[in-house]
Amino acid sequence: MNTKYTIVIAIVAIAIIAGAIVAYTYSDSGIIVLNGTGASFPYPLLDEMIKDYETIKHNVQVDYNPSGSGAGVSALIDKIVDFAGSDAPLSTSETEKAPNTLHIPETIGSIAIVYNIADVPSGLKLTGQIVADIFQGKITKWNDSAITKLNPEVTLPSDTINVIHRSDSSGTTFIFTGYLSTSSTSWKNGEGLGQGKAISWPTGIGAQGNAAVAQTVNTTKNSIGYVELAYAIDAKMTYAAIQNPSGNYILPTLESTTVAAQARASSGLPAGSESWSNVNLLNANDANAYPIVGFSYIMVYKELDDIPEMTQERATAICEFLWYVIHDGQNLAKQVNYAPLPSNVVEINSATIKSITFNNQPVLK
Amino acid sequence: MKLTGDKIFKISATIIATSALAILLITGYTLAVGSVPVIQKFGLNFFFGQQWNPIEGKEVFNILPYVLGTLATSGIALLIGVPLSLGIAVFLVEMAPKSLSVPISYLVELLSAVPSVIYGLWGLFIFQFWMRDYIQIPLTKYLGWIPLFSSSQSSLNIFTAGAILAIMIIPTIASISKEVISAVPNSIREGAYSIGATKWEVIHRWVLSYGRSGIFGAIILGLGRAVGETMAVAMLIGNAIGPVAMPISLFQPGQTMASLIANGFLDTTRGSLASSTYIGVGLTLLFISLIINVGAHVVMTRVFKVKGGAVE
Numbered sequence: 180m181n182t183k184y185t186i187v188i189a190i191v192a193i194a195i196i197a198g199a200i201v202a203y204t205y206s207d208s209g210i211i212v213l214n215g216t217g218a219s220f221p222y223p224l225l226d227e228m229i230k231d232y233e234t235i236k237h238n239v240q241v242d243y244n245p246s247g248s249g250a251g252v253s254a255l256i257d258k259i260v261d262f263a264g265s266d267a268p269l270s271t272s273e274t275e276k277a278p279n280t281l282h283i284p285e286t287i288g289s290i291a292i293v294y295n296i297a298d299v300p301s302g303l304k305l306t307g308q309i310v311a312d313i314f315q316g317k318i319t320k321w322n323d324s325a326i327t328k329l330n331p332e333v334t335l336p337s338d339t340i341n342v343i344h345r346s347d348s349s350g351t352t353f354i355f356t357g358y359l360s361t362s363s364t365s366w367k368n369g370e371g372l373g374q375g376k377a378i379s380w381p382t383g384i385g386a387q388g389n390a391a392v393a394q395t396v397n398t399t400k401n402s403i404g405y406v407e408l409a410y411a412i413d414a415k416m417t418y419a420a421i422q423n424p425s426g427n428y429i430l431p432t433l434e435s436t437t438v439a440a441q442a443r444a445s446s447g448l449p450a451g452s453e454s455w456s457n458v459n460l461l462n463a464n465d466a467n468a469y470p471i472v473g474f475s476y477i478m479v480y481k482e483l484d485d486i487p488e489m490t491q492e493r494a495t496a497i498c499e500f501l502w503y504v505i506h507d508g509q510n511l512a513k514q515v516n517y518a519p520l521p522s523n524v525v526e527i528n529s530a531t532i533k534s535i536t537f538n539n540q541p542v543l544k
Numbered sequence: 545m546k547l548t549g550d551k552i553f554k555i556s557a558t559i560i561a562t563s564a565l566a567i568l569l570i571t572g573y574t575l576a577v578g579s580v581p582v583i584q585k586f587g588l589n590f591f592f593g594q595q596w597n598p599i600e601g602k603e604v605f606n607i608l609p610y611v612l613g614t615l616a617t618s619g620i621a622l623l624i625g626v627p628l629s630l631g632i633a634v635f636l637v638e639m640a641p642k643s644l645s646v647p648i649s650y651l652v653e654l655l656s657a658v659p660s661v662i663y664g665l666w667g668l669f670i671f672q673f674w675m676r677d678y679i680q681i682p683l684t685k686y687l688g689w690i691p692l693f694s695s696s697q698s699s700l701n702i703f704t705a706g707a708i709l710a711i712m713i714i715p716t717i718a719s720i721s722k723e724v725i726s727a728v729p730n731s732i733r734e735g736a737y738s739i740g741a742t743k744w745e746v747i748h749r750w751v752l753s754y755g756r757s758g759i760f761g762a763i764i765l766g767l768g769r770a771v772g773e774t775m776a777v778a779m780l781i782g783n784a785i786g787p788v789a790m791p792i793s794l795f796q797p798g799q800t801m802a803s804l805i806a807n808g809f810l811d812t813t814r815g816s817l818a819s820s821t822y823i824g825v826g827l828t829l830l831f832i833s834l835i836i837n838v839g840a841h842v843v844m845t846r847v848f849k850v851k852g853g854a855v856e
Contacts, residue, residue, distance in 0.1 A: 249811025256813045270600055276813060341698045346783035348598070348811030371786060375599040377808070384700050384797045385783025387807060398669075399698050 209238050211496045216244040217251020217264030218350045219389045221286050221475035223409040224517045225264070228508040232500060239496050247388065249348020249376050255280065255478050258486050261497050263478045266350020267376050268455035279481040281451040281531050284474040285504050287444065287460065287518040289436040290355050291411040291418040292471075294403045295396050296321060296336060299417065302430060304329040306422040307362025307470065313340055313403060314359065315366060316382035321401060336401060343395045343404035346385025348376040354473035355405045358461050390414075408436070409516050425466040432469070437518040439468035445521050451531025452481060472518075477501065483537045494537035501532050502543065572830060579824030582817060590824060596786040598808075598818060605821040607801070609789035611828060613702065614800040616791040617777060618770040620706025621713055625770075626763055628710070629717035634747055636718075637725040649722065656715035664779035667708045672699040672780060675707060680795050694793045698782065702791050702798040705781035709773055713766035720765065724758030725751055757844050764840040771802075771833055778803035801829045 222245035229241045246254075248265040255263035256276045268282055292310055294303065309325050312318040318325060321335040345352045357374040360367040371379030386395045389406045393414040396404040408431045411418050420428035429435045442463040449455055460472040479501070480486060483494045505528040509519045520528070535542050582605060583590050593606025632652060636645045676699035684695035728751050736746045752759065782797025789799040799807075805822050812819035 247811060253811060253813040272600060273813070339697050346778075346785070346807040348808065371595070371597040371599070371602075371604075373599055373602075377598040377811070379596045379598070379786035380784070380788070381786075382788060383784070384698055385785065385799075385807065387778070387783075394668075395700065398672075399700070401697065 211239050211493055213239065213241045213262070213493070213497055213500060214260045215241065215262045215264060215477075216246050216254045216260050217478075218248045218266045218475050219245035220248070220266045220288055220351050220354075220407045220473075221264060221517070222389075223407075223413065223515045224286050224288075224512055225504075227511045227515055228504055231508070231511060232503055235503075236496075236499070239500065241500060245388065247345075247347045248350030248353065251478070252277075255480075258480075261479070261486065261493070262501070264475065265478060266473055266475045267353035268458060268476060269478070270456060271454075274454065277478075277480075279452075279485070280478050281481050281535065282455045283451060283477045283479065283501060283505065283528050283531055284444075284455075284520065284524055285477045285528075286475050286509075286512060287436060287440040287472060287520065288475060288516075289408045289431040289439070289469050289518075290351060290358075290405050290471040290473070291408045291416070291431045292403065292405055292421060293393065293396050293411050293416040293418045295399060295417070296401055299333055299335065301417040301419075302428075303333060303417075303419045304422070304428045305419045307358060310419075310421070311359040311363030311366040314342055314344070314380075314383070315363075315369065315372070316342070317365075338401040341399050341402035342380075342383030343392055343399065343402050344380050344383050344385055345377075345387070345392060347387045349388075350376060350473075350475065351389060351405065351407055352376055352378070354459070354461070355471065357459055357473075358471045361461055408432075412516055421470055423466075423468055423470045424462050424464055425468075427466055429467065429469045431471070433513055433516045433518065435467055435469035436472055436516075438465050439463035439470070439472040440518040441465075441521055442468055443472070444474070445523055448524065448527055451527060452534065477504065479535065481535060482539075483535060483542065489537065491537055494535075494542045498532055498535055498542040501535075502529075505529070505532070572827075575823055575827040575830060579820055579827045582820040582824045585817065591828065594787040594790060596789075603817050605817070605824075607804075607821075607825055607828065609784075609787065609791070610799050610801045610804045610825065611832070612791050613781070613789060613798040614771055614802070614829070614832070616702055616798065617706040617709055617781065617800055618767055620703060620794070621709035621770040622763065622767060624707060624710035625713045625717060625766060629714050629762075629766070630721055630752070630759070632714070632718040633721035633725055634752075636722050638743070638747055638751070649719070652715050652718050654715075655711075656719070660712065660773060660776045661779075663708055663712055664776035667704065667776060667780045671708060672704050675699050675704045679703070684795060691792055692794055695795045698797065699795075700780055700782040700797060701795045702781060703794040705777045705798070705800075706794075708776050708780055709770045712773060712776065713769050716769055717762045717766040720762035721755070721759050724755040724762065727758070728754045760840070760844060764836065767836060768833060771836065772829070774802040774806045778806045783807055801825050801832075805829075 225243055229243060233240060248267055251263035251265045252273055254260045269280055292305060309318060319339055320337055321340055322337045327335055353374065353376045356378055360374045366372050384395060386392045389410045392404045393406045393410045393416060396402045397414055397416060418431060420430045423429050439460060442465040443460040448458060460474060462470045483489050505520060505525055512519045533541060533543055586606060589606055592608050594608050595604040595606050597604040636649055680699055683693050687693040688695060732750050732754055733746055736750045777800050781799060781803055783803060784797040784799050791798050805825055809822045812822060
């Protein structure tokens with residue numbers, strides 16, 4: 180036989196087989212795929228939850244892409260996902276574009292101020308003011324008197340501080356810059372500064388996502404950055420003890436995060452359908468609380484009909500998954516260093532999830 | 545009128561050829577329409593200002609630092625990449641024995657098949673430290689008093705990004721230059737040798753000079769890739785934002801237009817001022833690429849006097 184024909188036949192055969200495999204995978208295998216995207220801050224925990232959930236519910240697959248809070252919110256507004264993740268609550272203008280969005284705080288994490296200085300272990304003492312001055316480019320050397328005064332027992336190099344920050348729109352940045360704004364008036368009122376998911380950084384190197392910031396700090400000598408605690412622990416990084424309002428220097432740990440969550444989140448929270456834009460868990464008033472702590476939210480539409488091609492089956496799968504996240508899923512939080520939700524938050528969330536509707540009927544009975 | 549096979553072929557070929565033009569026009573039009581809000585708001589400052597503030601209610605988006613960042617990284621890429629590429633091309637055609645030139649040409653062409661994210665990763669984990677230890681540290685130590693060489697200490701900077709771009713454009717420039725040099729008629733070489741020219745003289749006075757329009761075209765193709773390259777640059781340039789991204793020193797973090805879009809576009813919502821900004825950056829990038837290509841064409845026809853593919 181002619182070689183040309185052989186090749187053609189081979190290509191056709193491969194195409195048919197590949198097509199059959201694809202068709203088989205996506206046919207009525209009964210698997211419902213839920214799509215979420217957004218914050219990378221809760222991803223280590225969410226990833227554990229999804230793996231666990233898929234062993235319980237074999238017919239549901241959850242795909243969560245940790246693309247950053249900003250990307251999450253814009254995907255929510257564009258209605259291209261079933262749920263979005265964001266560490267920053269919706270702003271007024273975002274609420275206008277995505278009306279009837281429910282906020283479901285799904286976990287509480289803390290932001291570690293990580294650094295990479297030769298021979299300096301975790302526990303370098305820093306205040307919010309010093310951190311703000313470093314990220315503003317006012318303190319540029321590690322042996323600046325403001326830092327050495329607090330750490331007489333540590334030998335600090337005379338090298339320039341390499342600041343590492345996020346380059347994408349990020350909820351971690353939102354919580355972190357919120358904290359800097361409470362600590363430093365020059366940060367709060369500075370040109371291009373203040374609180375935001377992205378700001379005009381006066382100094383430093385930008386990296387995309389929590390994991391990339393951790394990696395860049397680890398590979399850049401004399402650097403400082405900020406990442407969610409789980410990333411800092413996972414990447415074996417050294418991080419600072421930050422002064423809290425009681426004047427104590429506290430390392431970010433599961434305990435100091437949980438204490439902060441209990442102190443700040445146990446009362447005065449809005450309902451899921453209300454605005455959360457004024458909620459924060461910063462500077463908890465407890466002697467042992469870590470000061471840079473925040474909620475991470477899952478956001479869904481109250482009326483799931485708003486999302487194109489929604490079905491009763493999908494709606495049920497979404498609500499059941501969310502229900503799992505705020506109840507049984509919380510048992511996984513401690514092992515990856517997130518604080519479990521306080522019981523009052525779980526109550527608020529339960530009411531929120533029960534209020535989700537499809538075709539004007541509540542999805543969960 | 546009867547539709548013969550020839551006519552059908554002619555019509556369909558015309559449609560396919562014009563669709564390339566149509567795609568360019570549609571892209572340009574869409575980008576222009578999308579960037580109207582931001583240009584209306586900031587006017588010429590959008591192109592020539594340095595401020596950047598994405599915080600809601602205080603938004604300012606000016607893009608001069610990223611335009612200059614693009615030009616700086618591409619310039620570095622050409623400065624490093626062109627001599628290397630020409631060296632490779634000349635060696636392969638004029639000097640290397642066939643047993644060496646064939647495998648090396650394959651390898652050079654293979655380099656262009658490596659996805660840019662791989663160059664980015666390699667740059668992030670390995671290459672940036674070579675740059676830091678062997679180029680950045682010595683240069684800043686002895687020449688640090690010149691602003692161009694002052695240091696930010698980190699090797700995620702404009703120079704590292706430019707150097708990785710140089711590596712990425714080498715295969716393009718080298719392989720096309722190789723073809724151009726191979727096409728130089730042997731009679732030219734023979735004539736030059738016969739009047740007593742050395743190998744070096746033959747290469748730079750006759751061969752390169754004869755092929756200069758083709759080599760120039762190769763360089764422009766390489767420049768095109770350097771200007772538009774996104775992923776590897778975003779991973780290595782340090783992603784500075786606002787006035788601090790103005791490229792003053794080689795060893796400071798910067799930002800190019802393409803890396804700016806890669807970093808931020810995903811996070812914007814449709815119809816917002818920020819999304820209009822990124823579309824405006826896209827328009828500027830398209831415009832600069834067009835200028836480069838049109839400029840190259842003008843240079844080729846006017847300076848080199850190329851007519852019908854031959855140098856006069």
